Amino acid sequence: MTLQTSISLTLPEWIEAEIESTASYPSDLEKIELVIRLARLNVERHTGGPFGAAIFRDPSGELIAVGVNRVVPETCSVAHAEMMAYMLAESRLGTHRLNEKGPAKFTLASSAQPCAMCFGALPWTGVQHLIFAARSEDVERLTDFDEGPVPRDWESQLAKRGISVKQDILRSEACDVLSLYQATHGISY
Secondary structure (H helix, E strand, O other): OOOOOOOOOOOOOHHHHHOOOOOEOOOHHHHHHHHHHHHHHHHHOOOOOOOEEEEEEEOOOEEEEEEEOOHHHHOOOOOOHHHHHHHHHHHHHOOOOOOOOOOOEEEEEEEEOOOHHHHHHHHHOOOOEEEEEEOHHHHHHHOOOOOOOOOOOHHHHHHHOOOEEEOOOOHHHHHHHHHHHHHOOOOOO
16 A cells, blocks of 8 residues: 555535635625535535535635535545635635734634534634634534534633634524435435
């Protein structure tokens, strides 16, 4: 067996046709509408799990990168929507930390509360604002996903690192996508 020395992860082909890369999303509501749309399309097109995420530059709302869950199609346990968005945003900006090159502010929008892995990576991304729709208890209640151990005081832990949190934006709509995934017998891992 030959040792593998590189990896390539990709988003589904439909992303480019469905998402206007030059669009601006100034409000939190617009950002969450986008990531829920990504999650729904990912389920409807059978290209991954029921999660969408995106990174935006603030205050303009410039879209930097999007991500959808690609764990099963890419055979990669870390190919969560948030992780894909982090990696693609860093690649686009040419930095390992989004705010490394100056005082720019960035928002991570996610269709669901970040799981233990995506939460763990957040402090090192350079994101200053986290917004999301469904809560982790919604994900676990409506699907067979295990969101992993996140500290009870996760919100204050992020605040200590300069990351603000806003949750429950279009929560019901995000829960509908989770229910759709479960109803279509999507794979949970």
